[in-house]
Amino acid sequence: MPETGDHGASIELESLTKRYPGSAQPAVDNVSMEIKAGEVVVFVGPSGCGKSTTLKMINRLIEPTGGRIRIGGEDVTDMDPVKLRRKVGYAIQSAGLFPHMTVAQNIGIVPKMIGWSKPRIRERTEELLDLVGLDAAEFRGRYPRQLSGGQQQRVGVARALAADPPVLLMDEPFGAVDPITRDHLQDELIRLQHELHKTIVFVTHDFDEAIKIGDRIAVLRERSHIAQFDTPEAILTNPADDFVSGFVGAGAALKRLNLTRVRDVEITDYPTVTVDDPLQEIFNLLRTSGSNEILLLDRRRRPYKWLRRGDLMRARGSLARAGTLVSDTVTRDATLRDALEAVLTDNAGRVAVTGRRGEYTGVVDMETLMNSVHEMLEADRLDAMEHQHELESLRASQTHAEQEGAQGPAGVGGGPGGER
């Protein structure tokens, strides 16, 4: 694996098979997939579908009985597994930290094994703790049992990243923490990946987690057969078959809202005034603007109050008493689901969008949301159909080629002939 450092390495699995002695069916049957460098791929599927086994074959914790693994273009199926694993980060459920070592020792163990100098290890440890959001001075000397579940998990990720591997394997890493912490950890992972661009293979049985984290999702069924391998959008809007749609579960359209941010939809402009504007101007605006409501901003241009036509009259011209306070705002980075939530709770069906320092940038209302969701779903559907079409024609040409060269070497799909 020549590429280390900032960017990930591609992973290719070719007819990967695991057959345990004494069982008729293979545990993992002929899995082929290509994972691009810097991509986050999530394996999702029911328990016992072989997703973990497939993951563990990538760093050969489980030796495949057939097929090839290539990382960064290099065939690693026969290389020394210890050397391989030092270049592939590995994070597991409930972190798997060594309880007899401090946080710093846990993180430093791989760098130490590959012969880094002490000052370099110390520097790297602090850098990593900082990266996963833990204060180095406070946590360096602690033992795992002195950490909360979420903190342990962070240290686990830091340990996996210690030697800066291009590839990171994560086996249900957030399976054992409470939902709120899990949500945080997922956000952190997304942020981390934004900085690091590793190739991440992530195993989970939680489809919502898969949608949130994955660039692409592989939905696996028994024996690790790939039911569908595509972007979250495509899987949500166009599940390949009943198995996938069953796994996606109800509310695919709602889940789709999680994938789009407020900044991706049209934000409408609203008539606004600030608290410093003279009352007369506010009256004029209320009268002249088409809408019967305006948004009052405070001195730092943050949404403050919604003002309706009659409000100022009723409050006898006092801005302090007039209108309804803005209870909820969303940022441009919020998901459409958050926006919908805010719009639904607001009795007038709109929510103010704010910028980084809380300043007003626009308004999203029910109508905008509905229109954009419709457009989005329609576009997804078209994309998916096109994609489906491509796949079908590809498959057809492959089958054709295989039939043509039936006597030649094993085909692209690779049957048992693809084993070594």
Added chain:
Amino acid sequence: MNFWEYLVNRHQQLLTDAYQHASAVFQCMVVATVLGVLIAVASYRSEWAGNLATTTTATILTVPALALIGLLIPIVGLGVPPTVVALTLYGLLPVVRNAIVGLRGVDPTLVDAATGIGMSRPARLLRVELPLAWPPILTGIRVSTQMLMGIAAIAAYASGPGLGNVIFRGLASLGSANALNQVLAGTLGIIVLALLFDAAYVLIGRLTIPRGIRA
């Protein structure tokens, strides 16, 4: 001569015996620990081999000490050799059994994690499995030591070193003036030594068990 006078009178001899007793137990314990851990490391991963090791060492323990030492005399002669062989063999069982239990008790996910981050088998054993199994191993060593303290006394039967000599001398001359004093001095000496060793183990535990896994 009362007991105190006897102690004061013979303290030179008694101290030498006590020292030899402690030294014999300590050295045999070191050998038993090394052997025991090695046996455990070699056998814990296989159900069959682990059980064989435990059963074998347990069987040795059921042989009466006097008989074992008696049987060893024709093979290794009198004096120190039969003492060392017998003590080491007896000391094995608790160490082997606890080491196997300790090594098997290491959380498999930790072993998985250790392998997954690229530790070779020896590194995994030295850095993860043995440190985590150390508290039960240390308990085994402690139990062994207590046992060997008593068994070492019997080694005097084969002219071995230690406080057993005092006891045997007393027993041989029952009815004479100092017989009771001798037996008493030897027995109490062994008890004091056992307590001192135990205190030492507590200290060793404090120093060698990492804070992260200390109970």
